[in-house]
Amino acid sequence: MIEIDGTRLRLADITTAAAGGTEVTLTPSAVERMAASQLSARATARARPVYGRSTGVGANRSVTLDPTDTDMHGLNLLRSHAVDAGRALDRETVRAMLVIRLSQLAAGASGINPAIAEALVEMLNRDALPEVREFGGIGTADLPALAGTALTLLGERPTMDGGIIPESLNGWATEDALPFISSSALTIAQAVLGHQKLAVLVENLTLVSALSFTAMSGNPEAFSPEVARASDSAAVGDMATTLHGLVAGTGVAARIQDPYCLRTLPQVLGAVTEELASLESLLNRLVVAGHENPMVFGSETDGTNGVAHHGLFQMTTLARRIDALHLALGTACATNLRRIDLLCDPAFTGLNRFLAADDSGQSGVMMLEYVAAAAAGLVRANAQPASLQTVVLSLGAEEDASFASLAASRLHSTVQALATMTAVELVCSARALRMQGRQPSDFTHPLLRRALETGFMLPAASQDRDLRPDVDAALKLVRLPALGRHR
Template sequence: MIILTGDTLTLNDLKQVVRDREEVAPGSEAIKRVEETREAVEAIVSNGKIIYGINTGFGKLSDVKIASEDVEILQKNLILSHACGVGDPFSEEVSRAMLLLRANALLKGYSGVRKELVDKLIEFINKGIHPVIPSQGSLGASGDLAPLAHLALALMGEGEVFYSGRREPAGKVLTATNTDPVILKAKEGLALINGTQAMAAAGALAYLDAEEAAEQADYISAMTMEGLQGIIDAFDEDIHLARGHEEQIEVARRMRNYLHGSKLVTRQGDLRVQDAYSLRCIPQVHGASRQTLAYVKKVLETEMNAATDNPLIFEKGGKILSGGNFHGQPVALAMDYLGIAVAEIGNISERRIERLVNPQLNDLPPFLSPQPGLESGAMIMQYVAASLVSENKTLAHPASVDSIPSSGNQEDHVSMGTIAARHGAQIVKNTRRVLAIEMICAMQAAEIRGKVKMGGTTRMLWEEGRKIVPSITKDRVFSEDIERLTIWLEKEQWKMKE
């Protein structure tokens, strides 16, 4: 059970809830804060004091006063009008993460919602009811308005949800699971959609996958070193201490450990003095990407525990302030940075693939083929890797440098953070496939060199990989191998002991 306090949610907690289906519950102190600020909202409604989003219109219509008897209609209309997302839906994982992050944000106690609304979000999580949320349509500045409106629709018993592997009308599923739809009260519609939870949810899951891909890149590149008889001296600790970047030093240490005992790697001068950069600079490149991911993790965990509503209620209603915490700029920049960092892991992996298959760059059979000429072997696998990394280069163009004014120019600078998160997630998926291709080629090359000469860790990785993808003894449909190994890499079975 994960207890939500509004302040302590971690990426590991999110992983447990979203991927391991751990249940959640609200913390008692957090509920107390929610109830105190709700009292302040109800007092505002009863005394007629004008506060944005409680008894006014929204965006450019914020100067329009709403009568007290219409405040509930106002909130419902807000959700209906803003639920205009388009495109394929986010995955169930992203939808579940959005429910989690929205509940956690409301539990900070600055939003003025009822405890019942938080309970409804948590009920959806614990029952596995996941709103169908279109992935396109957010500018990432007034919050993820369109995606979060679709989340709110499901709470109201409208729209669609994923449940037990099916996509069905929300009302039908709520009835079948004895789940009452929520009726939004003053400010609650705005509190649900003012926030960065779509970009943060998609970004958090992309980060978790990117972190694993970075680890896998180290393992797989160590086996490539063996397949190409790489020079292990490039990973000597003194080289990396001389530069001082912690992540670079750590990658070099891991490479030394993975290659410990290997008789396939060489020393400088044995076969050549220096390797190409894609081998020699593995710690520098992988380390820089890990350095970036450390920054992304910090931003995400801060945002996961942030109040991103507007207005925010402080001092038990004594101070109510309109601001811009819904603006997704911190996440947008971090997601663009994540995409670039992971794209580079893919870029250097593809260059290692080229060195494994190109007979002009090694002394292995051309394209690792058992019968070069009659059979093409891994030739087109390199084409696929090149295509994926080229697509990544396009996706890695920063989304955050773009902005289009909206809401009658009231919202005149936006983050495009949700686009950045979506692109980052796709880059991770593409890179994972590139790494799968490198692993297929590295296993084949190491096998040709002599698997008995491999290091203990790389030999273990080779043995596990061979359970998924057999040796290349003749041409076959390699697409199936790539997909099977990619799925294996997405699971946790790939992890080896150093």
């Protein structure tokens, strides 16, 4: 059971709930906070105009709503904003979106009826999910995704499985319509899921890189404590220390200076871990942030109630953080590909070219370079900054957009591509170390021993054969924490 209290929500809990099979619940304090926010919003709306409650939205913000129309405008808003297009998103992403929206509502800044949040809890726990499609958001709130969710809660739209939610909500007050959809929960969900998967992959990429380093008898001086202390960022220094510990005692260095793909591992991987940490810090704030526009604050009981119309829904910081992570990953691709290339070179491994069984012209792992290069091309394409895009919409009332939604949606394909590159390098490094006669017991560091043991689970035959099963098996391994250390 995962408790949603509106003050803290671990990213790991979001991924657990997104995977399915784990129920969520709202804490009593969260329900009380939402109820107080609802009273405060109503009191403010009696005293002054409030966007979306007493006015239209977007370019219609100058239109005053009929105060006697308490339901129809809200329904019209949901119906008109529910349009999306493209492929349907997977259950994992939709569940993560709903969990995050619950957490944001529980923060108590929306003024929404707590009964709607309770209905979201039921939707999640019944796994009666809305169908959400990929095109609709532009990084200024995921209006179509959440409006479609509202229609599913009302029974006007079928669930992802084609059913209708039993005991659907009876009506939707105008005062609750905009507060419900005024969120970037889908974009944040995609960012959270991508971040969590990338964090595991980068940990494994570090281990696989250390295996490649060992197979090519790299010089650990590049990771020495002196180098770590002189590093230009704490993340680079930490990565140098990590790599120094991993490769300690693995053999005699073959060269005074290694190629960049080995020597600059602290900078390349450190940059990625630095951006992952920055994105994690931001996401930890966003999953409990009440960014609804307008934001409700204060209390009716002491007369401090009020609202603030704002632009926090513009996810510019999130777009830039994801762009920065993509740039770091795109840079890392060059050294990843070069390590795979050098593992095929007898001058660096002392083995046959392409790690073939003999030197009679067999191709060995030659084609794996092509597979990795194709995956690298996708990561680099995704590294084109989404945050540089802009658009003018709604009769000029909205003259910019962050396109954080685009940046976050790219993370899914980046995860797949990076996993493929890491898997290919694992196949090659494990094969090289096996052919060199190395054993896990040769290694001092327990994580590197475990990584090689895991690598040796891959097929041992080195004669030319279909390598797709090897890559498929390696893909499963590199998606496990620390190459399966918790198996």
